[in-house]
Amino acid sequence: MQxxxxxxxxxxxxxxxxxxxxxxxxxALVTSNEAALSVPDWPLSYGTLLPPMVGGIVFEDSHRxxxxxxxxxxxxxxxxxxxxxxxxxxxxxxLAAFAAVLGQAILGGLTVLLNLHYGMPVAHACLAQIFxxxxxxxxxxxxxxxxxxxxxxxxxxxxxxxxxxxLNAGVIFLQVVLGAGFRHKDIPxxxxxxxxxxxxxxxxxxxxxxxxxFEHSREMRLAGILLHSFFGMQFLLGIGAxxxxxSTANAPQxxxxxxxxxxxxxxxxxxxxxxxxxxxxxxxxxxxxxxEVAARTPEQAALS
Amino acid sequence: xxxxxWASLACLSGLALVLVSCGKKEETAENAPAxxxxxxxIDMSTVGSVSGAVKLEGPAPKPKKINMGAxxxxxxxxxxxxxxxxxxxxxSGDLAxxxxxxxxxxxxxxxxxxxxxxxxxQKGCMYSPHIVTLMAxxxxxxxxxxxxxxxxxxxxxNNREWNKSQAPGAxxxxxxxAREEVAIPVQCQVHPWMKSYIAVFxxxxxxxxxxxxxxxxxxxxxxxxxxxAWHEKFGVSDQTVTIGAKEAKTVTFSFKPATGGD
Numbered sequence: 397m398q399x400x401x402x403x404x405x406x407x408x409x410x411x412x413x414x415x416x417x418x419x420x421x422x423x424a425l426v427t428s429n430e431a432a433l434s435v436p437d438w439p440l441s442y443g444t445l446l447p448p449m450v451g452g453i454v455f456e457d458s459h460r461x462x463x464x465x466x467x468x469x470x471x472x473x474x475x476x477x478x479x480x481x482x483x484x485x486x487x488x489x490x491l492a493a494f495a496a497v498l499g500q501a502i503l504g505g506l507t508v509l510l511n512l513h514y515g516m517p518v519a520h521a522c523l524a525q526i527f528x529x530x531x532x533x534x535x536x537x538x539x540x541x542x543x544x545x546x547x548x549x550x551x552x553x554x555x556x557x558x559x560x561x562x563l564n565a566g567v568i569f570l571q572v573v574l575g576a577g578f579r580h581k582d583i584p585x586x587x588x589x590x591x592x593x594x595x596x597x598x599x600x601x602x603x604x605x606x607x608x609x610f611e612h613s614r615e616m617r618l619a620g621i622l623l624h625s626f627f628g629m630q631f632l633l634g635i636g637a638x639x640x641x642x643s644t645a646n647a648p649q650x651x652x653x654x655x656x657x658x659x660x661x662x663x664x665x666x667x668x669x670x671x672x673x674x675x676x677x678x679x680x681x682x683x684x685x686x687x688e689v690a691a692r693t694p695e696q697a698a699l700s
Numbered sequence: 701x702x703x704x705x706w707a708s709l710a711c712l713s714g715l716a717l718v719l720v721s722c723g724k725k726e727e728t729a730e731n732a733p734a735x736x737x738x739x740x741x742i743d744m745s746t747v748g749s750v751s752g753a754v755k756l757e758g759p760a761p762k763p764k765k766i767n768m769g770a771x772x773x774x775x776x777x778x779x780x781x782x783x784x785x786x787x788x789x790x791x792s793g794d795l796a797x798x799x800x801x802x803x804x805x806x807x808x809x810x811x812x813x814x815x816x817x818x819x820x821x822q823k824g825c826m827y828s829p830h831i832v833t834l835m836a837x838x839x840x841x842x843x844x845x846x847x848x849x850x851x852x853x854x855x856x857x858n859n860r861e862w863n864k865s866q867a868p869g870a871x872x873x874x875x876x877x878a879r880e881e882v883a884i885p886v887q888c889q890v891h892p893w894m895k896s897y898i899a900v901f902x903x904x905x906x907x908x909x910x911x912x913x914x915x916x917x918x919x920x921x922x923x924x925x926x927x928x929a930w931h932e933k934f935g936v937s938d939q940t941v942t943i944g945a946k947e948a949k950t951v952t953f954s955f956k957p958a959t960g961g962d
Contacts, residue, residue, distance in 0.1 A: 431890075435851070448867070648893045
């Protein structure tokens with residue numbers, strides 16, 4: 397593996413992560429402005445690539461155009477990884493990212509063509525988070541930090557930090573699903589509120605375990621701080637989003653305060669989920685399970 | 701490896717095409733017109749009528765201001781911003797935009813849908829009229845008098861949902877609703893403040909209250925009927941009325957604004 401390759405693909409992956417964050421903002425703006433069906437056709441908008449940019453069309457068509465750019469960039473990343481990456485699983489991860497964004501585009505199209513029915517908007521919102529998580533993982537796997545040597549950390553606690561981090565990511569994803577369900581009016585608010593309590597528990601537990609068990613590891617401490625920070629922000633934004641939604645429930649149109657809170661809550665939610673994935677991976681990198689270390693051949697260790 | 705990569709790509713693209721074409725098939729399969737039995741004859745020499753008014757008891761909520769800044773055309777038509785039409789009353793508390801209709805009592809009678817279409821216009825980025833009533837199977841024409849693009853999206857529970865765009869100067873959009881439904885919300889997602897309602901009936905005994913809150917339902921065969929008044933914000937109110945041969949009855953409905961509301 398060439399170091400120059402790593403640097404270039406890592407920068408490209410980071411750029412794609414930034415573009416996808418922009419795409420998530422654009423998607424959240426579509427929903428918050430109730431503009432999802434302002435363009436009734438798909439994949440073209442009003443039968444053209446350049447529809448009249450007025451009202452809700454501005455949000456929906458911008459979302460489509462940014463999505464098209466992200467699809468193209470992901471295809472480039474997947475081809476790049478397939479051709480240049482030595483780690484076989486990384487090649488497939490690149491392909492998985494492309495499959496996810498392609499599936500996401502199809503779900504987006506079906507969301508429009510099926511008039512937001514059959515759970516399409518929720519599936520679209522959840523796959524967006526998975527895609528973002530895959531891209532953040534690729535950026536991490538191609539970083540110098542990931543590919544450098546690190547002293548192995550021992551995890552003596554129980555349950556293991558791996559189980560905790562994995563549980564935390566799973567609970568956060570479930571909360572993403574519940575949030576999307578509420579946002580798209582498929583379920584009431586209370587499951588999402590219960591989910592917030594569950595996320596509070598797992599984030600606190602995981603962050604505390606990272607801080608206490610690995611107090612000398614800068615990375616583990618940073619992971620815990622990021623997890624807590626994103627959750628704190630997300631919790632406050634959630635309260636803001638709920639308050640603004642309730643206080644403007646009778647408004648004739650979406651109001652800026654509701655749009656701002658809801659978009660921020662959606663995007664920070666995506667960052668929290670991506671952070672929880674990164675915590676799982678960092679734990680796996682720095683404190684591998686004993687059986688994994690023992691089973692690894694020298695060749696695998698070099699390519700991990 | 702390369703072959704596997706391109707094979708995977710081809711499979712995913714194929715799946716995309718199949719899914720999209722499935723969605724389109726479902727859309728067109730529901731367009732088949734419903735069968736209509738022959739109309740039951742009505743003895744016009746005995747028919748009566750019911751008229752009356754709908755009142756709002758208590759102070760009416762103020763219309764909410766609409767910000768039309770998202771579209772320059774809409775903003776130019778309403779320089780000071782528009783206002784919602786969900787609660788329209790006069791100084792006496794007469795309530796407009798209430799649908800009054802025969803909910804029950806017609807038995808198994810069937811009726812032909814009128815041949816004349818019902819129109820819904822988009823004027824100044826508002827729907828006109830705010831409430832549309834028609835019979836199942838009657839043609840419903842949507843016009844666009846605005847110099848901006850709209851999408852028209854009825855969201856029924858018992859009828860086929862559709863969402864179509866209409867550019868300035870585009871031909872009318874014509875459609876029908878197959879089943880009775882009170883009332884179908886209509887939305888424009890380009891201009892999210894644009895809201896209207898369509899009520900579909902299987903009989904011709906319905907009316908919408910005008911600016912003075914009055915309604916008039918004519919040519920009712922003698923009988924006992926349940927009349928219902930429907931308002932988008934205040935809900936429904938029912939009354940029973942018996943109409944004799946050639947009799948004209950008067951009925952008054954009243955709604956109370958919800959406490960603590962806006």
